[in-house]
Amino acid sequence: MxxxxxxxxRAPAVGDALPLRRRSxxxxxxxxxxxxxxxxxxxWEAAVRSGLANGRLVAPPSRIAITIVELWxxxxxxxxxxxxxxxxxxxxxxxxxxxxxxGALAGxxxxxxxxxxxxxxxxxxxxxxxWVPLFILWLGIFEPSKIALISVGVFxxxxxxxxxxxxxxxxxxxxxxxIFRLGRFALVRRILLPAILPAYALALRTGLGLGWMxxxxxxxxxxxEGLGYxxxxxxxxxxxxQIIAAILIFACLGKLTDGLLVSVSAPLLRWQDTVAEQGxx
Amino acid sequence: MLTLKQVSKTFGAGQxxxxxxxxxxxxxxxxxxVGGSGCGKSTLLRAIAGLDxxxxxxxxxxxxxxxxxxxxxxxVFQEPRLLPWLTVxxxxxxxxxxxxxxxxxxxxxxxxxxxxxxxxxxxxPRQLSGGQxxxxxxxxxxxxxxxxxLLDEPFSALDAITRADLQDHLLELWAAFRxxxxxxxxxxxxxxxxxxxxxxxxxxxxxxFEQVAVDLPRPRERRSAALEAVARSVAASLxxxxxxxxxxRSLPKPAAA
Ligand SMILES: Nc1ncnc2c1ncn2[C@@H]1O[C@H](COP(=O)(O)OP(=O)(O)O)[C@@H](O)[C@H]1O
Ligand SMILES: [Mg+2]
Numbered sequence: 286m287x288x289x290x291x292x293x294x295r296a297p298a299v300g301d302a303l304p305l306r307r308r309s310x311x312x313x314x315x316x317x318x319x320x321x322x323x324x325x326x327x328x329w330e331a332a333v334r335s336g337l338a339n340g341r342l343v344a345p346p347s348r349i350a351i352t353i354v355e356l357w358x359x360x361x362x363x364x365x366x367x368x369x370x371x372x373x374x375x376x377x378x379x380x381x382x383x384x385x386x387x388g389a390l391a392g393x394x395x396x397x398x399x400x401x402x403x404x405x406x407x408x409x410x411x412x413x414x415x416w417v418p419l420f421i422l423w424l425g426i427f428e429p430s431k432i433a434l435i436s437v438g439v440f441x442x443x444x445x446x447x448x449x450x451x452x453x454x455x456x457x458x459x460x461x462x463x464i465f466r467l468g469r470f471a472l473v474r475r476i477l478l479p480a481i482l483p484a485y486a487l488a489l490r491t492g493l494g495l496g497w498m499x500x501x502x503x504x505x506x507x508x509x510e511g512l513g514y515x516x517x518x519x520x521x522x523x524x525x526x527q528i529i530a531a532i533l534i535f536a537c538l539g540k541l542t543d544g545l546l547v548s549v550s551a552p553l554l555r556w557q558d559t560v561a562e563q564g565x566x
Numbered sequence: 567m568l569t570l571k572q573v574s575k576t577f578g579a580g581q582x583x584x585x586x587x588x589x590x591x592x593x594x595x596x597x598x599x600v601g602g603s604g605c606g607k608s609t610l611l612r613a614i615a616g617l618d619x620x621x622x623x624x625x626x627x628x629x630x631x632x633x634x635x636x637x638x639x640x641x642v643f644q645e646p647r648l649l650p651w652l653t654v655x656x657x658x659x660x661x662x663x664x665x666x667x668x669x670x671x672x673x674x675x676x677x678x679x680x681x682x683x684x685x686x687x688x689x690x691p692r693q694l695s696g697g698q699x700x701x702x703x704x705x706x707x708x709x710x711x712x713x714x715x716l717l718d719e720p721f722s723a724l725d726a727i728t729r730a731d732l733q734d735h736l737l738e739l740w741a742a743f744r745x746x747x748x749x750x751x752x753x754x755x756x757x758x759x760x761x762x763x764x765x766x767x768x769x770x771x772x773x774x775f776e777q778v779a780v781d782l783p784r785p786r787e788r789r790s791a792a793l794e795a796v797a798r799s800v801a802a803s804l805x806x807x808x809x810x811x812x813x814x815r816s817l818p819k820p821a822a823a
Contacts, residue, residue, distance in 0.1 A: 465661045479651040556651045556690050
């Protein structure tokens with residue numbers, strides 16, 4: 286019975302301060318995170334209602350809520366959300382697969398790294414939007430070009446994360462595997478993979494974040510559905526409420542999918558005790 | 567019987583770390599290797615462990631040449647090198663993969679019990695103190711029952727009390743397992759307390775300077791007169807090996823008062 290297996294145990298072992306520190310941040314933290322946006326929303330609502338602001342350019346929360354509900358009722362919103370989420374998922378998947386594969390190859394072999402890394406680093410400095418015309422020419426204006434653009438955004442952080450993580454695995458840790466006569470495959474499975482997992486999880490999160498950024502760019506290049514389309518449509522028809530609603534939904538979806546990644550990787554990273562987890566104090 | 571024949575090791579740019587080191591340890595004995603830092607002690611141990619191959623010469627275990635890590639040769643590094651993503655149990659059982667779960671569990675429990683860490687089995691390595699971590703590393707090496715256990719300054723990073731504690735522990739384990747031990751240390755007292763035989767190395771390049779037999783009955787008592795006497799002679803030998811006078815001569819002369 287240990288503190289780690291039972292983080293909620295009422296009586297932590299004497300002298301083991303960890304569970305106590307853990308719990309103080311346990312449930313309070315997510316709730317605290319709501320204080321700022323909810324507080325601002327309430328303030329703005331009050332300001333508009335009392336006539337201090339007119340709320341034409343930035344609608345009060347109540348009107349945005351109504352906009353969202355109406356969009357949802359009409360059946361449009363689920364469609365837009367689905368279109369965007371699908372694009373991000375497909376682009377993310379492709380970017381992760383290609384980034385992980387190339388990163389792993391470049392990390393495993395000096396030769397591969399010397400061949401591909403300079404080129405990839407060069408391509409990385411190309412502004413993302415510069416790809417758009419090319420992808421449209423190659424892949425047409427429909428889904429493939431959009432997904433390609435998103436996967437380009439996801440690819441780079443994942444590639445860099447995997448390569449960097451492999452390069453920074455301690456030779457001393459590898460030697461532990463050698464002393465126990467692990468073969469190539471076992472060394473990867475039992476030493477390399479767990480060692481790079483934290484950096485990899487972080488790279489995936491960065492990649493996902495970029496995926497959400499790039500989906501907007503992709504949908505700006507001409508889409509008839511998707512949250513990005515709602516933004517363009519809102520601008521062209523002068524509906525600021527709709528724009529803000531779409532931005533809010535982006536924020537929620539981004540946070541939600543990031544949280545999903547975090548909670549999927551959390552059980553594998555329980556062993557870590559990082560500054561991020563405990564704060565610097 | 568562990569034998570080294572004319573082992574030499576030269577690193578990349580002609581830097582010779584070991585030169586013609588020959589020695590042997592019979593089964594169940596404890597050999598200590600002492601020497602100044604950088605004299606090639608770790609290099610020697612790594613050659614025996616099969617981690618690095620010698621440039622020339624060979625290491626043999628019971629007549630067969632060591633060309634890579636072997637199950638019957640264990641190594642405890644200077645740092646514990648526990649894998650942070652495994653619990654203490656996972657770390658200690660690392661070399662037992664492939665054995666049935668129940669057997670593995672029993673062996674790990676027994677090893678943890680022997681090093682006094684049974685209550686820490688499910689804890690992460692980062693939650694251990696330095697001494698506990700080194701104990702876990704010792705258990706990890708011992709759980710596979712090696713015939714030869716190599717220890718590279720395993721206690722040098724620990725405080726004196728923990729070190730004494732672990733030395734006693736090592737002797738108990740040795741009495742129980744009867745493995746051949748090769749212990750690298752820069753602590754002469756530790757060498758005399760533990761070893762049957764002490765090899766004093768000189769440096770640049772590392773070679774065997776002198777070999778001293780420690781014919782003291784066990785259990786040995788720390789700071790006993792007999793032990794101190796041997797320790798003094800080993801220390802003197804080490805002084806000559808390092809040639810402290812040469813070092814002193816090369817230092818700037820203190821200004822005349
Ligand atoms: N991988 C290596 N590459 C180059 N030189 C090394 C390497 N490992 C050790 N050396 C050199 O070999 C000599 C002996 O090192 P080492 O065996 O670690 O000494 P000790 O363990 O006695 O302190 C040192 O001069 C060290 O710099
Ligand atoms: Mg050393």
